[in-house]
Amino acid sequence: MKIAILGAGNMGLSFSKSFLKYELIKPENLYLITRNQSKFSKISEDFPKSKILAFDEVKELDVELIIIAVKPQDFQQVTENFKFQLKDNQMVLSIMAGIKIEKIQKLLNHKLVVRAMPNSPTLLGMGITGYTAAEGISFSQLINIERLLNSTGRSVYLEDEELLDGVTALSGSGPAYFYYIVDAMIKAGVEMGIEENLSKLFVKQTMLGAYHLMNNSEKSLEELIKDVASKGGTTEAALQTFNEDNCKEILKKGILNAEKRAKELNG
Known part of the structure; x- marks a missing residue:
């Protein structure tokens, strides 16, 4: 599996470390994308075999999963500056607080979206994540997402997306x-x-x-x-x-x- 993480901040990088620790992904199949080029050397040092990219450099993403880990306040501006098109079969996993699936689908013009809310103990593999998914995502795709989330601690699937704001307030914060x-x-x-x-x-x-x-x-x-x-x-x-x-x-x-x-x- 190839994974791109858009927004290589604390949460994005803690997810990356968990995926690599449990060998759910090969280092060379991990793409870390950041708008802050001052972070390049530190990220490269921590992830020497992975691909570190500036946001402006990305013209195409040949990956199965794109994890969106930018601040929710920045999401709209980020989508307005995308220089690549998402492919129909690519999965999107959002770990942004508050931004609903419908809005993500609209701004990305893309249907296959899973929304999750992790918390900071994922840094130690002891986090808990609530997640939900858009219609049209298969059981096997959801199992793959759950495997990734469980590498950071525990995960709980929620049928009702409205509960995720409560999860954000309870375990996220x-x-x-x-x-x-x-x-x-x-x-x-x-x-x-x-x-x-x-x-x-x-x-x-x-x-x-x-x-x-x-x-x-x-x-x-x-x-x-x-x-x-x-x-x-x-x-x-x-x-x-x-x-x-x-x-x-x-x-x-x-x-x-x-x-x-x-x-x-x-x-």
Whole structure:
């Protein structure tokens, strides 16, 4: 399989590394296309056998799959400057937030489009991607796409494209929410007199342990919270403050606002 990635940024390159790591594609069959020529030397260093191309140089793409990994705000301008025509049998996989299949089809004048929403842990092969597909894409084509997506972590097929904006807000943006909470905890540790590196160690290991405990327990989240929060204790004091300040509602409101922004990106 030959694959072209249009937009060789963090996500595009993390996909490329996963494909190569699991030998889903030969290095010489990978085309990395970027508008930022200052990145050429670094990309060439990381992908020595692959073809690194400037966007303006591409007159034809003899590949089976084109992955569009540009910023959603730039997509229309990018399509207006295409110097090549897509062939009828070529697949397009979009990993842009917010841009719906119908709009992609219209701007590319092309029918075979799969839309996916990965998240940043794909850099470690521990991401999760929600995806959906346009009508007319065969089961075998979809299986090939799923194989590629699963090399970056896990993937979930969604029948309803409308849910992808929710996936964008929940898991696409989700790592940032997690880092935000971790950062608040570390800063609280520093304020209590714990040296910053030591505070980071306590918080990171706590998060890691809590994740594994949650993942390996049959208890609900409410039960796990109760296991830590004994009556009249320190945890209860913290949780009482979170509840008084409506922390859950604030987080939910932020996530719903992220979904709203995803919908706006379609224009």
